[in-house]
Amino acid sequence: MSLGRRTLGFSWPALVALAALAAPRVVLHDLHVVEEGSVATVLLAVVPSICWVAAVLWRRPPRPFLTVVVIGAIYGVLLAVGHQVLWNQAFDGVAPSLGEVDPRAQEGILRVAAVFSSLVTGVLVGVVTGAVAAALSRLLPPRSHSVCER
Incomplete structure (x- = not known):
């Protein structure tokens, strides 16, 4: 059994698939x-967390x-990649500027900031959603296993 499955309860592909549920919002x-x-x-933002x-x-x-939290962190990576790939479309070809900063440096600075922001956003979504999941896990009784699942 892999470390991810033992510690996190899911395989790494399953964790990535769960995080990917939130990716359509970034693209759209x-x-x-x-x-x-x-x-x-709102639905594109909330439904993945509910899932x-x-x-x-x-x-x-x-x-x-x-x-x-791990699912959220993976989502943050997907968010960062999505924003980088769709950078020009997101700004309709007119990227934001930083005023007096050297124009050659502006895009790099803004892209790095966007990556950092995406990673933080993903982790924070994971923290908030993880707190809800942990609280509900303690409040709700474990589901009963049927004979077929044993």
């Missing part, structure tokens, strides 16, 4: 398919908080 937002504040944007909690409650990993 950066391509301006959905706009901030719309019902679709993470549901997966943890179903699987009952030994460390539910850590499991969801």
Whole structure:
């Protein structure tokens, strides 16, 4: 049994798949398919977190908080990659500027800041969602295992 499965309750491909549930929001937002504040944007932001909690409650990993924080961190990586790949589309070809900073350095500085921001966002989403998952794991009784699952 792998370290990830023992500690986190899921295989690494499963953790990546759970994190990937949140990736469509990044793509759809950066391509301006959905706009901030719309019902679709809210659903794209909330439903993946609900799925993470549901997966943890179903699987009952030994460390539910850590499991969801790891999923959030993976989501942060996907978020960072998505924003970098869709950088020009997100800004409609007009990247933000930093005023008097050398124009050659601006894009690099802004891209590094975007990566850092994405990673922090992913981890924070994981922390908040992980806290919910851990609390619910303690409050709700473990699901009963059927004869077929043993």
